[in-house]
Amino acid sequence: MTDRVLTGDRPTGPLHLGHYFGTLRNRVELQRQGADMVVIVADYQVLTDRDVAERLRETVDGLLLDYLAAGLDPEATTVFAHSAVPALNQLLLPFLSLVSVPELQRNPTVKDEIQHSRQSSVSGLMFTYPVHQAADILFCKGNLVPVGQDQMPHIEITRTVARRFNERYGPVFPLPEGLLSVAPVLPGTDGRKMSKSRGNAIALSATPDETARLIRGATTDADRHITFDPGLRPGVSGLVQLVALCQDRDPHEVAAEIGDAGAAALKRTATDAVNEFLAPMRERRAAYAKDLGAVREVLRRGNERANELADQTLAEVRAAMGTVY
Incomplete structure (x- = not known):
């Protein structure tokens, strides 16, 4: 059946x-x-x-x-x-x-x-x-x-x-x-669970520029070395997990790759990963929205x-x- x-x-x-x-x-x-x-x-x-x-x-x-x-x-x-x-x-x-x-x-x-x-x-x-x-x-x-x-x-x-x-x-x-x-529960740009009501969500309908702005404003911390530790570093780990999900990779591998490059590099990586991931959805959405x-x-x-x-x-x-x- x-x-x-x-x-x-x-x-x-x-x-x-x-x-x-x-x-x-x-x-x-x-x-x-x-x-x-x-x-x-x-x-x-x-x-x-x-x-x-x-x-x-x-x-x-x-x-x-x-x-x-x-x-x-x-x-x-x-x-x-x-x-x-x-x-x-x-x-x-x-x-x-x-x-x-x-x-x-x-x-x-x-x-x-x-x-x-x-x-x-x-x-x-x-x-x-x-x-x-x-x-x-x-x-x-x-x-x-x-x-x-x-x-x-x-x-x-x-x-x-x-x-x-x-x-x-x-x-x-x-x-x-x-x-x-x-x-997994996907953290939003403030490290808490992604939610419309919390204003920390990246919408599927967000433009590339909106996505970049949201990720630039994401919460991180003062430690330059990037690690994946959701309990102690929710903001940084949320961005790492976002990259990992969009690229179908292990989050620890993503964090190790960025290493000492810091939060700015992490945010650039996350922006590129999300925009690349959403690109085909944006294309389909634009086509449907015409009618x-x-x-x-x-x-x-x-x-x-x-x-x-x-x-x-x-x-x-x-x-x-x-x-x-």
Whole structure:
């Protein structure tokens, strides 16, 4: 049986190199291996920690361009928008009846998201976030979900929902497995985890000059000798790791090669490595950006297929529950 992989992103801003090495590269590889890739543009989920979703059309266009530039093939991968698939969201009602409030309260990922929320109080949307993700995964009967370790509790909630539905109403859903990423956490230009919200990210859409400026401003230290020691030298080591990932090399080898040449040489090396690595993506992105109508057509076609999958699953759910009148 062909694996069906469900993954996706919230359209909250440009994807960056951390996203690429953490998830996008794996998606392209799974696509190459023949997996049925279903990628969600989780526009509703933007509202979990924001009062409004600003400039959403522009952000979604940018996300689609990032996907295509990174190598996702619209002929082999289904890309769809959360808000465009009513039957997916209708699954929430029966799914919410299958989990308890204490189970949601104990979810460590939700706890962390609530703690870092921009909102003054917790919305019902944020509180039920794991059940939304269960609907995202189960509507298409996804059986593999690439996640980081911190997202595994969401997979467990999804498995709980699927198992309880099957026990109560009959076998409809597979029990999905989390596909753990082995990619390292990529530090940003300040040595902390690369993140849009921290302003330390190098976007996949950054120009060569923007990339050079961001790397010139990266945090380093006073020791001229370059080594790879993430614990003691996060800034320097982050740049070394960036070079190593872009050139598919060992970071210790990169550091030894620069040696006593200092932080300025490290930054020049990192700038050249990143710009060379991003060059083909920039070329593909520029080509796609010339026709946003065709890019939006990718999403429209993906929405059509996602609706077909969701309608079929909802019909099975209604039949199992005895709500076909």
